[in-house]
Amino acid sequence: MSTDTLPSVDARRKFLGKLGLVAAGCAGASLASGTLGAFAPKANAATGPVEVFPSKDYDWTKHKWAFGVDANKCIGCLRCVEACKTENSVPGNPHQFRTWVERYVYLEGETHAHIDSHQDPVNIAASGAPNKYRFANRYQNTKVEKAFFVPKLCNQCENPACVQVCPVGATYQTKDGVVLIDEKHCIGCRYCIQACPYGARYFNEERGAPDKCNWCYHRITRGLQPACVDACPVGARVFGNMQERESPISLFIRNNRVQVLRPEMGNSPKVFYVGIDKEVS
Amino acid sequence: METHAHWAQYTGWVFPNETIIDWTVLLAVYPYLTGLVAGAFTVSSLYQVFGFERLRPVAHLALLTSLSCMLFVPLPLLLHLGQPLNAMNAMITPHLTSAMAMFGFFATFYVVLLMLELWFAYRPFIVEQAQKRTDLLGKVYKLLTLGSYDVSERALAIDKKWVFWLAVIGIPGAHGLHGYVGFLFGSLKSREWWSSDLMPVIFLFSAIISGVSLLIVLYVVTCKLRRVEIDLACLKGMAYTVWAFIMVAFVLEWLEFANIVYKGREGVDMIMEFVTGPLLVPYFVLQFGIGAALPMLWLTYMIWRGTTGRALVVGVTTSASLVLFSVFMMRWNVVIGGQQLSKTGRGLVFYDLPFWGQEGALVAILLTIAPLVVLWILTKVFPPWDDSHGHHGSDGHSHGTPGLAAAH
Numbered sequence: 001m002s003t004d005t006l007p008s009v010d011a012r013r014k015f016l017g018k019l020g021l022v023a024a025g026c027a028g029a030s031l032a033s034g035t036l037g038a039f040a041p042k043a044n045a046a047t048g049p050v051e052v053f054p055s056k057d058y059d060w061t062k063h064k065w066a067f068g069v070d071a072n073k074c075i076g077c078l079r080c081v082e083a084c085k086t087e088n089s090v091p092g093n094p095h096q097f098r099t100w101v102e103r104y105v106y107l108e109g110e111t112h113a114h115i116d117s118h119q120d121p122v123n124i125a126a127s128g129a130p131n132k133y134r135f136a137n138r139y140q141n142t143k144v145e146k147a148f149f150v151p152k153l154c155n156q157c158e159n160p161a162c163v164q165v166c167p168v169g170a171t172y173q174t175k176d177g178v179v180l181i182d183e184k185h186c187i188g189c190r191y192c193i194q195a196c197p198y199g200a201r202y203f204n205e206e207r208g209a210p211d212k213c214n215w216c217y218h219r220i221t222r223g224l225q226p227a228c229v230d231a232c233p234v235g236a237r238v239f240g241n242m243q244e245r246e247s248p249i250s251l252f253i254r255n256n257r258v259q260v261l262r263p264e265m266g267n268s269p270k271v272f273y274v275g276i277d278k279e280v281s
Numbered sequence: 282m283e284t285h286a287h288w289a290q291y292t293g294w295v296f297p298n299e300t301i302i303d304w305t306v307l308l309a310v311y312p313y314l315t316g317l318v319a320g321a322f323t324v325s326s327l328y329q330v331f332g333f334e335r336l337r338p339v340a341h342l343a344l345l346t347s348l349s350c351m352l353f354v355p356l357p358l359l360l361h362l363g364q365p366l367n368a369m370n371a372m373i374t375p376h377l378t379s380a381m382a383m384f385g386f387f388a389t390f391y392v393v394l395l396m397l398e399l400w401f402a403y404r405p406f407i408v409e410q411a412q413k414r415t416d417l418l419g420k421v422y423k424l425l426t427l428g429s430y431d432v433s434e435r436a437l438a439i440d441k442k443w444v445f446w447l448a449v450i451g452i453p454g455a456h457g458l459h460g461y462v463g464f465l466f467g468s469l470k471s472r473e474w475w476s477s478d479l480m481p482v483i484f485l486f487s488a489i490i491s492g493v494s495l496l497i498v499l500y501v502v503t504c505k506l507r508r509v510e511i512d513l514a515c516l517k518g519m520a521y522t523v524w525a526f527i528m529v530a531f532v533l534e535w536l537e538f539a540n541i542v543y544k545g546r547e548g549v550d551m552i553m554e555f556v557t558g559p560l561l562v563p564y565f566v567l568q569f570g571i572g573a574a575l576p577m578l579w580l581t582y583m584i585w586r587g588t589t590g591r592a593l594v595v596g597v598t599t600s601a602s603l604v605l606f607s608v609f610m611m612r613w614n615v616v617i618g619g620q621q622l623s624k625t626g627r628g629l630v631f632y633d634l635p636f637w638g639q640e641g642a643l644v645a646i647l648l649t650i651a652p653l654v655v656l657w658i659l660t661k662v663f664p665p666w667d668d669s670h671g672h673h674g675s676d677g678h679s680h681g682t683p684g685l686a687a688a689h
Binding site for chain 1: 296298299303304362375379380620
């Protein structure tokens, strides 16, 4: 969204500030003050006139967002996926998603799950259109031992690999813990897409920049829920501020034994799962 | 904006967003060119710094080759960027935790270093031409003298020192640049095929053999074109270099593969399915078999039997061509192969290389050939030939560089 700009501006200013310091060493203290004065921000992100980011009613130091997924509840209706596509102008094709749902099916006598998602050609054929999503009833003639759905989205990692590898600082972490993209500053190298272990990013050809879930940052900073959370009919998606002890997400984490995806990556994801098993990665 | 995305076919389970191969053939051309830069520079350094006298006939050609390739290194990247007009952001606002952020600085540093070294190496020649010629090119040479016409013994001794020290700095410069390209891939933990500590070293050694091989081919071809006798000692020197480094490269690449298989981490089943299926020919047959094992055995045989004359020329040139092909296949198998293996570890994506288009085969081929065209032009302006000990061309005209004799 267009609101995703300030922190990278901040980073640029910091860099320019450092350049200013180098210049200061060369040209003397008076020049230094002039250079720094020209580039360094005068106010911090939460206060000054240009820092109405993301809105003047929102203080990002008072929030620490987190997301919960209860896979036991998910029914694979894919309303979340369609809501997300509409809300965030995600291209209407079955190959690019900010959020998606995976289906895990264990057939009788088998030790490994059959996994598919709505991008699977069989499921696309069943939906009838590339911008409509549903799971085909492809296992109706088999004996299913266990089956469940797993919604996926950007994990807004505590240590995001995508932020680490971005060569220009166009993808960055906000103070409330969401990873955003400044697509105007992005060069479109796609290193971040390669670095994400979760496949959460896709490349938007029209904008020449990657895109991914940002937990509907334009909504959550205005007191709304992410579109997928609102659309979920069974409450499989939980969202909230971890700084508030009684928020839905705090209760979700406190009252359940939660796990994260691929913890061995060291990314420290902030999407917490309940009801997934060994096959989910 | 033109849309380049096309959906890739896949088998097994892959993440929905993975059904587009994001890094195309251009991203394989990029490390290939960088490797040629480092490899060609190695040859020049072996002569300038380590005193390998027999490499003298290609010492200047090596520098020009390195520069020609280096000038084109950023182009595949630029053609690939989603917002090429933002490219300079990488230098204006570098994000220092990114392995990619330093590329622009390293590349610029290296280009400047190469130009400086070339200037010092060619200075006597430039001065001579500036004084001799009255045409437009003469004016160019005049400009290139930068106002310094001093070719006294003392001045040349200083030049020589500069060339030596620039070559010394250039060794870590060129090799660091390429090891760094290997790090770009090796440091990504998201893909088992890339995530390897050995990756930078493998890139480095394969770079050296590719650059030296390119010089072998260039040297033999230019000798034939100029109807100059090939200096077999020089050719053998380069063949030894390839032979020595190819063994290390070969062992390292196998070690890496053995590591992946032996550790057997999550996703290894899919890797095995991959290398015994779609990657069988590109990886085992082309990269390892025909491209590496065959030239290695051939070179070993020639060195063992003391092959000389035409058989040596044919053998070494063919081996070098095979190595050039093998190293490209290595880049391909790393860059494209790595993306074909899904991050899920349970699926394979297929890359369909288009011929036309901004990121198609034609552009990739043109990008690989373009440095050779620039090199051809550069050799016209700065003749790198050292014919002082060989036979001159049939036209009796020597293109020998006075600077070569004077600068060293």
